[in-house]
Amino acid sequence: MRLLLLPLLAATVDLVAARAVPASHVVHERRDARSTTWVKRDRVEPHIQLPVRIGLKQNTQAMEQAQAWLMDVSHPGSESYGQHWSQNDVIRAFQPADDSVTAVRDWISSVLGEKKQITHTDNKAWLAFDASAAELETLLHTQYHEHHDAAGGRVKITCDEYHVPKHIQEHIDYITPGVKGVHVHASELRKRSFKPGHHGGYGGPFGWQPPKQRPAPHMPQNGSELATCDVAITPACLQALYNFQPLSPHAKVSPNNSMGIFEEGDFYSQQDLNSFFTNFTSYIPNGTHPTLNGIDGGSAPVAVLDAGGESDLDFELAIPIIYPQTTTLYQTDDLYYAEGGNGTTGGIFNTFLDAIDGSYCTYAAYGETGNDPTLDPTYPDPNGYTGKLMCGVYKPTNVISISYGEQEQDLPAYYQQRQCNEFLKLGLQGTSIFVASGDTGVGGINGDGAANGCLRNGTVFSPTQPNSCPWLTNVGATKVYPGRTVYEPESAVVDTPGHPYRGAFSSGGGFSNIFPIPAYQASAVATYFADHNPPYPYYFNGQYNSSDGLYNRNGRGIPDVAANGDNLATYVDGNFTLEGGTSASSPIFAALVNRINEERIKAGKGPVGFINPVLYNNPGVLNDIVNGTNPGCGTDGFSCAEGWDPVTGLGTANYPKMLKLFMSLK
Template sequence: MRFFTIAAVAASVALSVQGAAVPSHGAHLAVHERRSVPHREWIKRSRIPSKTKLPVRIGLKQRNLEKGHDYLMDVSHPDSPNYGKHWTSEQVIEAFAPAEETVDAVRDWLVASGISPGRIVHSDNKAWFAFDAFAEEVEQLLHAEYHEYEHLDGDRVAAACDEYHLPTHIQEHIDYITPGVKMITTSRKRSTKRSSIPGKSKGVTPLGAPSTKWPTGFPFNDINSLETCDVLITPACVKALYDIPTNTKATPGNEMGVYEEGDYYDQEDLDLFFQKYTPYIPQGTHPTPNFIDGAEAPVAVADGGGESTLDMELAYPIIFPQSLVLYQTDDYDYAVEYPVEGFGNEFLDALDGSYCTYSAYNETGDDPKLDPVYPDPHPGGYQGQLMCGVYKPTNVISISYGEAEIDLPENYQRRQCNEFLKLGLQGHTFLYSSGDFGVGGYPGDATSSGCLGPDGTIFDPQFPVNCPYVTAVGATKVYPGHSVFEPESAANDLAGAPWARAYSTAGGFSNVYAAPSYQQAALSTYFAEHNPPYPYYEGNASFGANGGVYNRLGRGIPDVSANGDNIAVFLNGNFTINGGTSAATPIFASIITLINEERLALGKSPVGFINPALYSNPWVMTDITNGSNPNCHSDGFSAVPGWDPVTGLGTPNFPRMLEMFLSLP
């Protein structure tokens, strides 16, 4: 028994082709999916040989997807009587699993069509049926014609049809079928373009190395001094900014998670940092390794990455003696040598085994055209299977990576965002950095400028920070001449001051997601009292209409902010500075970890999804009213009183946040 392969395609010229003709439309059949436009990069070839084996997967319609938001608000909103009553993973699976009526109807249809019950596999998460079938069987089942497609690069082959049909009484039970309009690919070669900046090649990365290294004998040697925080942010500056006390707790099970990919920590830099700034942290302190799909760390000091060292050198001084858990993702091939277009699915696979085969929004499992495939076909690549459900997610996870919203299919994003909703239901907090290019995206993603539209004037939101079920973190800065006892300003630096390229905290409005219920009042106030001076459009369907440069109806970014400029770090054995929203995110995540320590000590649950509580209690934040985030031939948005698409609700005030969260059940 073999699946659809290049060899099978090559043999197609020598085999006769059989298949049921597509019937004329009757009352009992209807087109379920039809390709609306031809694939621009795929060439349609001959019919697939009738005896070619195809792996068929039928995504069953999920129950209650439309109720997911309300479920999450029920356990996350401070006014809910069920606040903090998080669900188990089994309860989540059961709530969204297809109805028994759906399962029975689709199975009966398959059996009546000649697919014996013994061939049908029902997934553990109940979301899909799978079976192998000859091409002629699939064509008869779906009243379709299957052709081979060859990619223009010559290294990928796919099976697909232009349309397929289902009985009308079955349509309501099926999301989609593969192979169908959506292709299944079998062989491919990844791009050999190497990441030019430490971290993911297409994404939110730290600012990288500064324009100059600090000279020997740099004068700021008093690790407790707050006099120079406008020039260099040390652990003492961070604690003073947000009134963070010295932590004394390390509750088992409350370790903080940090995500890394294509960027690796080295122990020497951590030890140099501990020796200089936190002598109370023992030399050799390191994260617990939760390595995913062949990832490895640490590395030699010369290979240490700016993102990893930044994250850990910011988090440890706040959470110690609590520990860090490192989710290092992907083998070297996919992380650095052959970076993929997709992002995050293999990470979520490792946290939730059901996600590996979860069907939602016309996507099931990892996308074969966008995500890594394991075992890795590259020489020397990780030969293990894709890791599914091998690690329990920590209560809080900090993630300083991402890419432009425009770069990935909307259904890909929605399926992933729905997973954050499911994990939020289970009490986990995910924080993502908003990006470092103001109202634009990372240059080279959607466009060379990182801005959208023919003139590069339309603002470019980011992913996955656009998901309304994660906490989006922007960056602030202590401006020269100001102190840690004053409100900060939005991080916004011109090129060469001190970074080689311009840097501005990212913010704006999603083109994929509408403003969630917990955010609507804040956005309404913002537009009523501080209306931006730009034309806008309403919804992605009217993208760019009337010269609009942002989506007036979109989910607002960021939610909160923290310091992300002039951060003191040790990198590659040198004392230097770094920054970005990549720095702000682990700071905020560390604060939530401390709050969980106090709640757990009282026998309460972790805070879980924090956005509804923060938007309902903006008094726990320090409002930021100075600064902006320019890009895309504009001055960007401005920081104003209340929520804004520059710094969100503002920066944390630890005592107030603790008071609020401890007051909740």
């Protein structure tokens, strides 16, 4: 930000410092342990101008009704099924109550004067104004200091705690600059050192490991070969498994039904895509590529030797399923941040959500307004993208596939809850979000937390994030086992240590420690416990530290569905290889839903949006997976079973049955 100087008396500082907090005020926020990396230094000069943003509480009644609204447009039995909202509808429904806006505005004016210009932002979530440090200290009964991050060379202005009147507290979610502060973009203090990301993503630098790769022992002789699908899964194998055919290359498709794919710190190569098309889908012309929606400096493609296994995999799987429908690449964040620059890769998805929903940039919920200055990138970035943070510049596609994530334990609950609300709002607007469920069974990444990635001394199962959010669709992984064919039922992936892939791999699944079982899933989960009760002690409400239990008995179940995720034929770095991971499963299932949307659009209907209520009410449109486990944390994990299970969910797609079902809905 730019620092403006105004001629205020230095004595003001002493007056503020000496003023006692009135009994009518209460502490609204106080610094927590996450802020210890920042060192408090000099008191901020009273004349420094600060951009003040007061996040107003979302409409309480709306937040209570939000789940019902989503079910109203998503449940197959609802009269309003498919009648998705516009973004303006969402903003109007969730905007703060008028009395909250009035009360907070009157409070500001009573302290700082009627002439203070206060703006109510377009998304209705903020009151915004500029104030000097002295004015803000008077308003909030606090003191502001410079806080320095020695490792990153950053500086922000922040306070240890701040106070608001008791009658105002119920109307305010969060104030900035508050305990999280506002960054000072002083060039002499912004020299940053590179720190590699501490995560190894299941498709990038976040969360799970990159897709598992190994040299392919067998190159299928032609694109239609099915005899060796137990060795290498090609597009023809997927067509046989899920009973669909490629579209005609000349089919007329909707220009408004592109399939979105999220990428972060991993990039596709056009040469790899061309090699794949040439060998397996000759009906797709070389040069076919996604439309780039670059976010905050994200760009692609790259040279073949710089290609990433995740991006190549996503597009080599999705494009053959939906072509001539198109794909859209949401390439997120500049290279500096995407590869761990400044250590701010703890968070994930906030800048992506900013770019597809401008209101998210300023959305206040769960003690967080806008992006987290510690967990998320800060733009402009002198080491990369020098533009402003991108807010609302891209329209979300009808379907978005995400093969990235972390463990629940890695991020604060409020950070995950705020994002989960956004996924709910996207569902209201008709967007289907699919997320890979993870590659470590019931555990986490080795060395992340406990040595084996599990909780409480390496014994408690570690749920995944954002998978635990109830308003998206999680996709687990299945496999054609050696000696089996595509005409036989698949099994859950269980690749044990010593497998040719890099280490063990099993389909991520379990129960959230943060989010409860959603109503649409309650019957399926109850049936699983009644008929196939796991042989492990459990706990309730996420309280694993006060229990001997290994999993949360009343948490949201993961995953919802599954798709093939092992021995996928791919081209990466110019070489034919086999890859595996739920990173593959998500774009496969998502692409099939994108095709269903295409058929609905042709029939004059809208996209299917959030599909979980339909699938849980009609599990017969999926191929139930009854064989396999997802080991981790020193156990065999959970077991597949008839019906829903926390390994492969409801099962894999039976495309004709799914299509018939969704076409029957209005």
